[in-house]
Structures are given as structure tokens and as C-alpha cells.
Amino acid sequence: MVPQPTVGVLALQGDVREHQRVLTGLGAATLAVRTPGELDRVDALIIPGGESTTMWRLARTFGLLEPLRQRVASGMPAYGSCAGMIMLADRIEGGVTGQETIGGMDVTVRRNAFGRQVDSFEADLDFPALGATVPPLRAVFIRAPWVEKVGDGVDVLARVATGASAGRIVAVRQGPLLATSFHPELTGDARVHALFLDIVKEA
Numbered sequence: 001m002v003p004q005p006t007v008g009v010l011a012l013q014g015d016v017r018e019h020q021r022v023l024t025g026l027g028a029a030t031l032a033v034r035t036p037g038e039l040d041r042v043d044a045l046i047i048p049g050g051e052s053t054t055m056w057r058l059a060r061t062f063g064l065l066e067p068l069r070q071r072v073a074s075g076m077p078a079y080g081s082c083a084g085m086i087m088l089a090d091r092i093e094g095g096v097t098g099q100e101t102i103g104g105m106d107v108t109v110r111r112n113a114f115g116r117q118v119d120s121f122e123a124d125l126d127f128p129a130l131g132a133t134v135p136p137l138r139a140v141f142i143r144a145p146w147v148e149k150v151g152d153g154v155d156v157l158a159r160v161a162t163g164a165s166a167g168r169i170v171a172v173r174q175g176p177l178l179a180t181s182f183h184p185e186l187t188g189d190a191r192v193h194a195l196f197l198d199i200v201k202e203a
């Protein structure tokens with residue numbers, strides 16, 4: 001029998017448990033990752049939402065930033081949600097002075113892109129990569145980034161459908177890397193996590 005992959009959740013800060021709960025519900029083995037040793041033990045990694053400036057500082061302090069960069073560069077599947085999307089971006093706009101990322105995705109991500117007046121909102125997204133397009137995906141955005149620019153190797157998976165931000169890119173994939181502006185771990189809809197587990201199994 002092929003051993004089951006272990007999916008880590010970066011546990012420096014943010015909504016770690018919610019992701020672990022969804023993964024467990026899908027039958028995946030999961031591990032909270034706070035140290036380089038724990039990172040060595042996982043086959044794939046979810047980077048949760050939270051606050052990317054804090055996550056970056058803690059990753060530096062815990063000696064995790066370089067190991068994370070190395071694992072992602074060497075092909076480890078990773079999924080970043082919200083602050084996690086910012087962490088996976090090669091370039092960010094609206095970051096604090098000196099803010100670094102893990103990188104790996106050839107995208108430019110704008111922090112807090114939806115503006116102050118809409119700190120938080122929900123929207124239904126058409127997300128064809130999830131297979132059936134019905135029902136649409138209910139997405140929760142909390143001080144969310146959007147993807148400003150994508151490189152050639154990046155697939156756009158979903159855009160905001162309506163309103164002032166219509167057309168803005170909120171889900172992308174580049175090979176084994178997946179990122180969403182929103183928080184699928186909060187809605188009880190496990191389809192984005194299931195897509196990531198398919199990516200993990202493919203890799």
C-alpha cells in the first residue's frame with residue numbers, strides 16, 4: 001500500500017485548526033508545522049489566513065523562512081489562503097517595509113486589496129477547476145488580497161463575478177502551488193481542500 005501523504009498546516013499564526021479539521025474530514029493525515037523538523041516530516045503544506053506581516057516575522061524568528069523557500073522551490077505542493085496567498089507570491093504590493101515572502105508563484109499580489117469599506121464580505125464564485133460548477137463556491141473574504149498580475153505559467157481559477165471588484169483574480173494555480181484570496185476552511189465546503197489533495201496525490 002502507498003503510504004498516505006501527510007499535509008502540514010503552517011502553525012505560526014492564523015486559523016490553523018480549521019484547516020486541519022477540513023483535512024481530517026477528507027481522510028488526510030495532518031501535522032501542525034512550527035519547526036524545520038516538522039516541515040521535514042510533511043509531504044505538502046497549507047499556509048493559512050491570518051496576518052502575513054506577522055507570519056513573515058515569525059517564520060524568520062523560528063528559522064523557517066529559508067527551509068520553506070527550499071521546500072517550495074523543490075516542488076512541495078503548497079496551498080495558501082489569504083495571508084497564505086501573500087506568502088506564496090513572488091511579488092507583493094502594499095506590504096510593510098522589508099516584508100518578505102516564501103514565494104514560488106509567479107504572481108503579484110496586492111494586500112488588503114478590497115479596501116477598508118469592505119473589510120469582509122462573501123461572494124459566490126464560479127470555480128470550474130472544482131469539477132461541477134453547480135453549486136457555485138461560497139467564498140469568505142477577510143481583509144483579503146487579490147492577484148494583480150500573473151506570469152505565463154499561472155492558471156487563473158476564479159475571479160470575482162459582480163460588483164466594484166468584478167473580474168479581480170481570487171484563485172490561482174501554478175503546478176503544485178494553489179492560492180485563494182478567500183477562506184474555504186470557514187464555510188463547510190471542502191471542495192478547495194479536495195482539489196489540493198488531488199494536486200498532492202498527482203505530485
Ligand SMILES: NC(=O)CC[C@H](N)C(=O)O
Pocket residue numbers: 048049050051052053081082083084086111112142143144145
Ligand atoms: N484573512 C487574512 O488572511 C488577511 C490577510 C492580511 N490582510 C494580510 O495582509 O496578511
